[in-house]
Amino acid sequence: MSSSDLAVSIRGISKAFQIAPNGQAATTLREAIVQKARHPFQRTATDTFWALKDVSLDIHAGEVVGLIGRNGAGKSTLLKVLSRITRPTAGRVRLYGRVGSLLEAGAGFHSELTGRENVYMNGVILGMKRREIDRKFDAIVEFAGIGPFLDVPVKRYSSGMYVRLAFAVAAHLQPEILLVDEVLAVGDADFQKKCLGTMHDVAESGRTVVFVSHNMGAVASLCRRAVVLQRGRHIFDGPAGEAVDYYLRSGQVATASREWPDLADAPGDDVVRLRAVRLRTVDGDAGMSIDVRDAVGVELAYDVLCAGTVLAPGIQLYNDSGTLVFVAYDQGEPWRRGPRAPGRYTSTVWIPGNFLSDCGYALSACVVTMSPGEPIVHCNEDNAVAFRIVESLDGTTARGDYGGRMPGVVRPLLTWNTDWTPATSAAARVAAAQTV
């Protein structure tokens, strides 16, 4: 492709956020005044966090490009820069064509407004003209399938209807450059299929799409090209299939144990620091491959630095298509309500054997203070360790004698109970029922 049909030209984009160390940022005027009064000539001490660092990309008209990377890699920040929501700290972007960005399904939806009113509200927010919405209105309602609820406030909608309406509006936005952030993570499977279909159509019609997703399947099937971001830098740019492989195999996730020998580098805050995450089996330390029949032990070692906080270690398990399989945290006694004394703790949780399916997994570890509302996250290490569940074909697992690909997020070995009534007596009972 020649440079003549550039759609997006990104040159050396960097984005810095100023974060105050240990949460010292002044969030109220009083704090700001107190800080200024104490240190009148000193600028508030901040750490600089580079969400994006020197990213350069050329995207041509008609390309569908996937952006993949771990949480915090800078994918969403890049989309926000491209859609002009936030300004880059350095660098320059040129956009050749009308940009439509879909960073959230239903931006500007108001719960008191009716479906009809929200179509207009959302449409103009996404940059459509009222006349344009008038023209497309029937098609939008048709796509969302909310006909009878059109004049009902959206607060009465089910969450499925809400999302369908939101996506329907977005699907009828016809920009030359479409920026999409993880909107497909919502809605039921049928609707997701419909969304993917729409994205396909958009791509087919020769428009440019930049698409952020954790769903590797969607990236591989929708995009021809994908870019892998890591800590704000792009580390891979190429065909989507290769990019997905690169991302899944890259050293950033593939390790069965992680340790932080130096307290200062260990993830965490003033209360607790995570020192190690290790995978185990009943026989000892686990490698990267674990038999589907074996229980997987996850051992978290953490240092409690100050007394008096109730803490719960927790894990989040993601499979290799980016689906969150489950979250779990220690809700057992005595630590559930008991404040911890300082010291080194080692907690181990066991994921039962014959439960996970045979694919790759990434596990995030955290230590939190639980509450009925939002938990307080003291430390959270995304993708701390990774492993692959392998399944033998000897017929003793949930797979039985089947040799093909078994779908499903988990694959528990369940006990089936079957009662049998001999055919003759059943026939007699049917005959009896008919004569009554």
Place this chain on the structure above:
Amino acid sequence: MHATLQTERPLRQATRPYQDIGPGASWQILDPRELWHFRDLLATLAGRDVKLRYRQTALGVIWDFIQPVVPSFILAIVFGQIAKVPSGGVPAFVFVYAGMLGWNAFNNTLMKASSSLVVDAGLLSKVYFPRLVLPLSTILSTFVDFAITALLLPVLFAVNGIHPGLGLLLLPVWLLMLIGLAFGLGLWMSAWMVTYRDVKYALPVLLTFLMYASPIAYPASAIPPTLRTYFLINPLAPLIEGMRWSLFDRGTLLWGNIAYAGVFMVVALVLGAFIFSKLERRFADVV
């Protein structure tokens, strides 16, 4: 940067339209072309405010009247009946109600404009549009408010036999100046509120003070000479007096102070716009 990039592509492409995004000050607050482009958003947001106001209320638009009538009634009793403050030859309630209309135009514009960014924080961090659209969209509902509550005036005038003179033609001038003043301050406050929510709590306190410092329940002539200088620092004073002059054809216009209020308004608008555009680039990161 500009030149180097353009030489990289063939000459025939040099004129292709593009949008430039960079760290510089390329997005200014007063980009009339861009604002015009987003006029439908401005209209829809303004319409939303008006539509939503009394949705799911039993009394609906009656609230529009209750809001100025009840405080006017209280002030009329306290100032007119108890403190025996003169009301310039018209019944105390009519006198206070006229002042209250002017005050509400100022107060509502300032309150709504200053919280407009925080109320729609979700939009700021998810969608791009000229940020100025949000505070601007609140002005329409102030006008609607004023128009509805002003409907009571002809009734009050007929009942009390008051005949406004030609001065009525100047009424829009006072109204626009009050709204302009409030909008300038509102822009400033809205930008501050994004970072410091303190503004949300401080404003009502300051506004209560300002309300009593303004000639709503009393005429400017009732101010003792020793306090008069301080009283006239408040740019609202000549404007609210002016409104009553237009409506009742009584009292005098303080031209010098009106000029001062005009200068004050221009400074507030320019300064508000300047602070808004200076802080605008951080809105999405901070809110």
